[in-house]
Amino acid sequence: MKVLLVVYDNESHISQFPIGLAYLASAIRNAHGGNKHTVEVYEQNVYHWQDSHLTAFLDENEYDAVIVSVIGGYYQYKKLLNLSHAINTSKRRDKFKYLIGGHGPAAAPEYFLEKTGADVVGIGEGEITIVELLDAFENNTPLQDVKGIGFIDKESYIYIYSGRRELINNIDLIPFPAYDLFSINHYALLHLPNSSPTDRCLTMLSGRGCIFSCNFCYRLDKGFRPRSAQSIIDEIRFLKEKYAITYIGFYDELLMSSKKRTKELCQAFLDANLNIKWECNGRLNFADIPTLTLMKEAGCTFINYGIESLDNTTLKVMHKALTKKMIIEGIENTLKVGMSPGLNIIYGNINEPLSAIDDAVDFLLKYDDHSQRRTIRPVTPYPGSELFDIAVKSGKIKDVAEFYEKLHTNSDLLCVNFTNNSEEEIYDALYKANKKLLDAYNQSQARKVDELCYNLYVNKDKNFRGFRQT
Template identity: 55%
Template sequence: MLNADYIVLGEGEETMKDLVYHLESNLDVDDVKGIAYKKSDGTVKINERRELIKDIDSIPFPAWDLFPMDHYTLLRMPNIGSNERCMVMYSGRGCLFRCNFCYRMDKGFRPRSADSVIEEMRILKERYNISYIAFFDELLVSSVERVTEFCEKLIAANLNMKWDCNGRLNFAKKEMLELMKKAGCVFINYGIESMDEEALKRMNKSLTTSQIIKGIENTLAAGISPGYNIIFGNIGETDKSLQLGVDFLLKYDDHSQLRTIRPVTPYPGCPLYYYAIEQGLLKDVEDFYENKHVNSDLLAVNFTPLSDDEFYNCLRDANKALLNNYYDSLKKNAIETEENLYNKRDASFRGFRRT
C-alpha cells in the first residue's frame, strides 16, 4: 500500500493548485474536482472529474530551474551525438485513434500551437544548451497539415536542433518526411503492432500492411530512422503472425535502436481489457495488477490459440533472431571503426566505451 493522502485523476495542473489551496486554507476538499482520497472513516471518496484544459498553450513552461538539468539532459535517444544534450517536450495531448490495446485517460486530441512549441525549444537551447528534443507525446504526427506548419515555422526559426517524435504510418508521405528531415527530425517512432492484415483489423489499428511498408520505405528514403513497435498476442494471432513481424523487422531495421517484440497487455480501461473479462480470462483490476501483470515481457492474458508454453517458445525464437541481428550490426560497425582508426589514422576516434 502506498498510503497516499490524495490521488489526482487525469490532468494535474489545475487540480493540484486547487487542492493545495484548499489544504492550506483548511477548507473541505469535497468540492475539489479531479481527486480521490480516503476519508476519516476509512471510506474512499472519488470526486467529480475535472474538465480538460481546452487551451494547453495556457499551461506555463516547466520550472526547469528547480531540477538538476545537467542530469536530465544526459538522456540518450536514437541518432543523438555523444556530446549533445537532450530534453523531453510535449507538442500536444491525446490521440484520435482507438487501438483495442491502448487505454485513453482523456478523450480527444489537443495540440499545442507551433509557435508555443518552438518558443519552448528556443528557451531550452539558449538557457541549457539543448540540441536534441525528444517529443514524448502520443502523436506529434497527427496530420500532414499540422506537421507541415510546424516544420516550416521551425525551419524559419533557424534553431538547428535535432528532434524525434511519435508518428502514424498512414501520414508518412514523401514530401512531409523530407520537410521533417530538413527541420531536424532524425527519428520517428511508429506503432506498427503487427504485420498480419487480419490482426490489424481486429485491433482496430486503422492501418494496412501496404501502408506500413510504404511509410517505412518513405521514412528511410528521407534519411530519418524509423522506430518499429511490434507486439504479439492480440486476438487470434498465431505463430505465423509473429513470423511476419520478425521478417519485416529483419528486412527494414536500420539498427538505430534495439527492437524486440513484447506480448500485448490488456491494461485496465482499454477495449482488450473488457474483452478479457467478458471471455473469463481476467476477473477485474485487482486480478490484473496482483496476479496477471507481473512483467511487461511476460504474458498477462493469452488471447491466441497457442498454449502459454507455445507462446513463449515462439517469442523466444523471434527475439533471439532480432537480438542476433542487432548485435551483429554493432560488431560489424565496431570492427569498421577499428580498421579506420589504424588503417586511415582516424583522429576523430574517441574510444569504444563512450556513451
C-alpha cells in the same frame, strides 16, 4: 502549502526528464500569482537513494503535501508500494497529505488508495486540480468540491469520486515546466536515437492526447489538443538559451496528428531558424515523401512508429487504422528520405495468429536500421484499456488486484493469453524471434567495430579516439 514532489528511481543510469511532475510543479508554484505555495523536488531517480532515505528525509523536513506519480507498469506498481511504505512510516506522516497520480493510479483509484495509504488520488489532467486541492487542504473545505480526485471518506470509509475534471482546451495557456527545480544537467545527458555523444537532449510535449483509440491504450482523457507552433518554438528557444539543449525528444503520444499539422509545424521550425535536432512519435498513414522530407529538413532524425502487428485482421481488432501495405510504404518512405524509424511491434492481441510473429521478424530484419535495440513483447491489458475490460468480461482477469498482484509480473512475459495458441507455443515463438532480432542487432554493432578497426589500422584514421562504450 509546502509541497514535495517525489521522482521515483527507475534504475536507469541517466533518467528521462519527468515532464509530468515538472508541469505540476509549475502549476503549484504559479498559483495565486506565485505568492502562495512552494515546491521542492526529491530526485531519487538522479541520486539512486534507497527508499529508506526518503523516510529519513521526511522525518527531518516539514512538508504539507507529498506527491508521487507513476504509470501503469509492473515495476512502477511495486515501486509505488515501496515508496508508499517509506512515506507512511515517516514520524511526521500525520503532518502532511500524501497524494498519488499518473496513468496507473488514475485507472484504478480505489484500489491504489487502499494499497498505498494515500489520502487522495488525482484522476486526469492535474494542473488545475492540484491547485484547487491544495487550497482545499489549506482552507479545510470539502474535498468533493475539487473535480478530478478520488479519496476514502474518513468517517464512512467509503470511496468518493469527485467527478470528471474538464480538460484544458487551450494548452498554450499552461506554463512551461518548472525546469529550474530539476537537475537538467543530468537529464540532458540522456542518449536519444541518432544523437551525437556531445548532444544535450531533453524531452518536451508538442501536444496532449491522441486522435486514435488503440484497444490496448489506457489513456483516460480522450481527444487531441495540439500546442501552437509559436508556443513550441518559444520553449525550444528557452531550452537552447538556458540549458544549451541541442536535441529535443517530443514524447507526447502523437506529434504527427495529420499531414497538415506536421508540415505547418516543420515549416515554422524552419522559418524560426531553430537549428535543433529532434525526434517524435508518428503515424505511418501520414508518412508520405513530402511530409517526411520537410520533417528531415526541419531537423527530425528519428520517428517512433506504433506498428504493433503486420496482420491486417489484428490491426483492425486493435483499431490501429493501418494496414500492412500502409506500414511498409510508410517505413520505406522514412528510410528513403534518410531518417530512422522506430519499429514497435507487440504480439498477442485478440485471436492474433502465431504466424504474425514470423511476419514481424521478417519485417524487422528487412527494415530495422538498428538505431535502437528492438524486440517483440506480449501485449499487456492495462486497467483503463478496452483490452482490460474485455479480459474481465471474458473471465481472463478477475479484477485490478489480480492483474497487479498475480498476472502482470514482467512486460516481456504473458499477462493474459488472448490468442488461440498455448503459452508454450507463444513463448517458443518469441524466444526464436527475439534471439534472431538480438543476434542481428549484435552483428550490426560488431560490423561497426570492424569498420572502426579497418579505418584505424588500414586507413590510419587520425580522428579515432578509442574503442569507447556508447
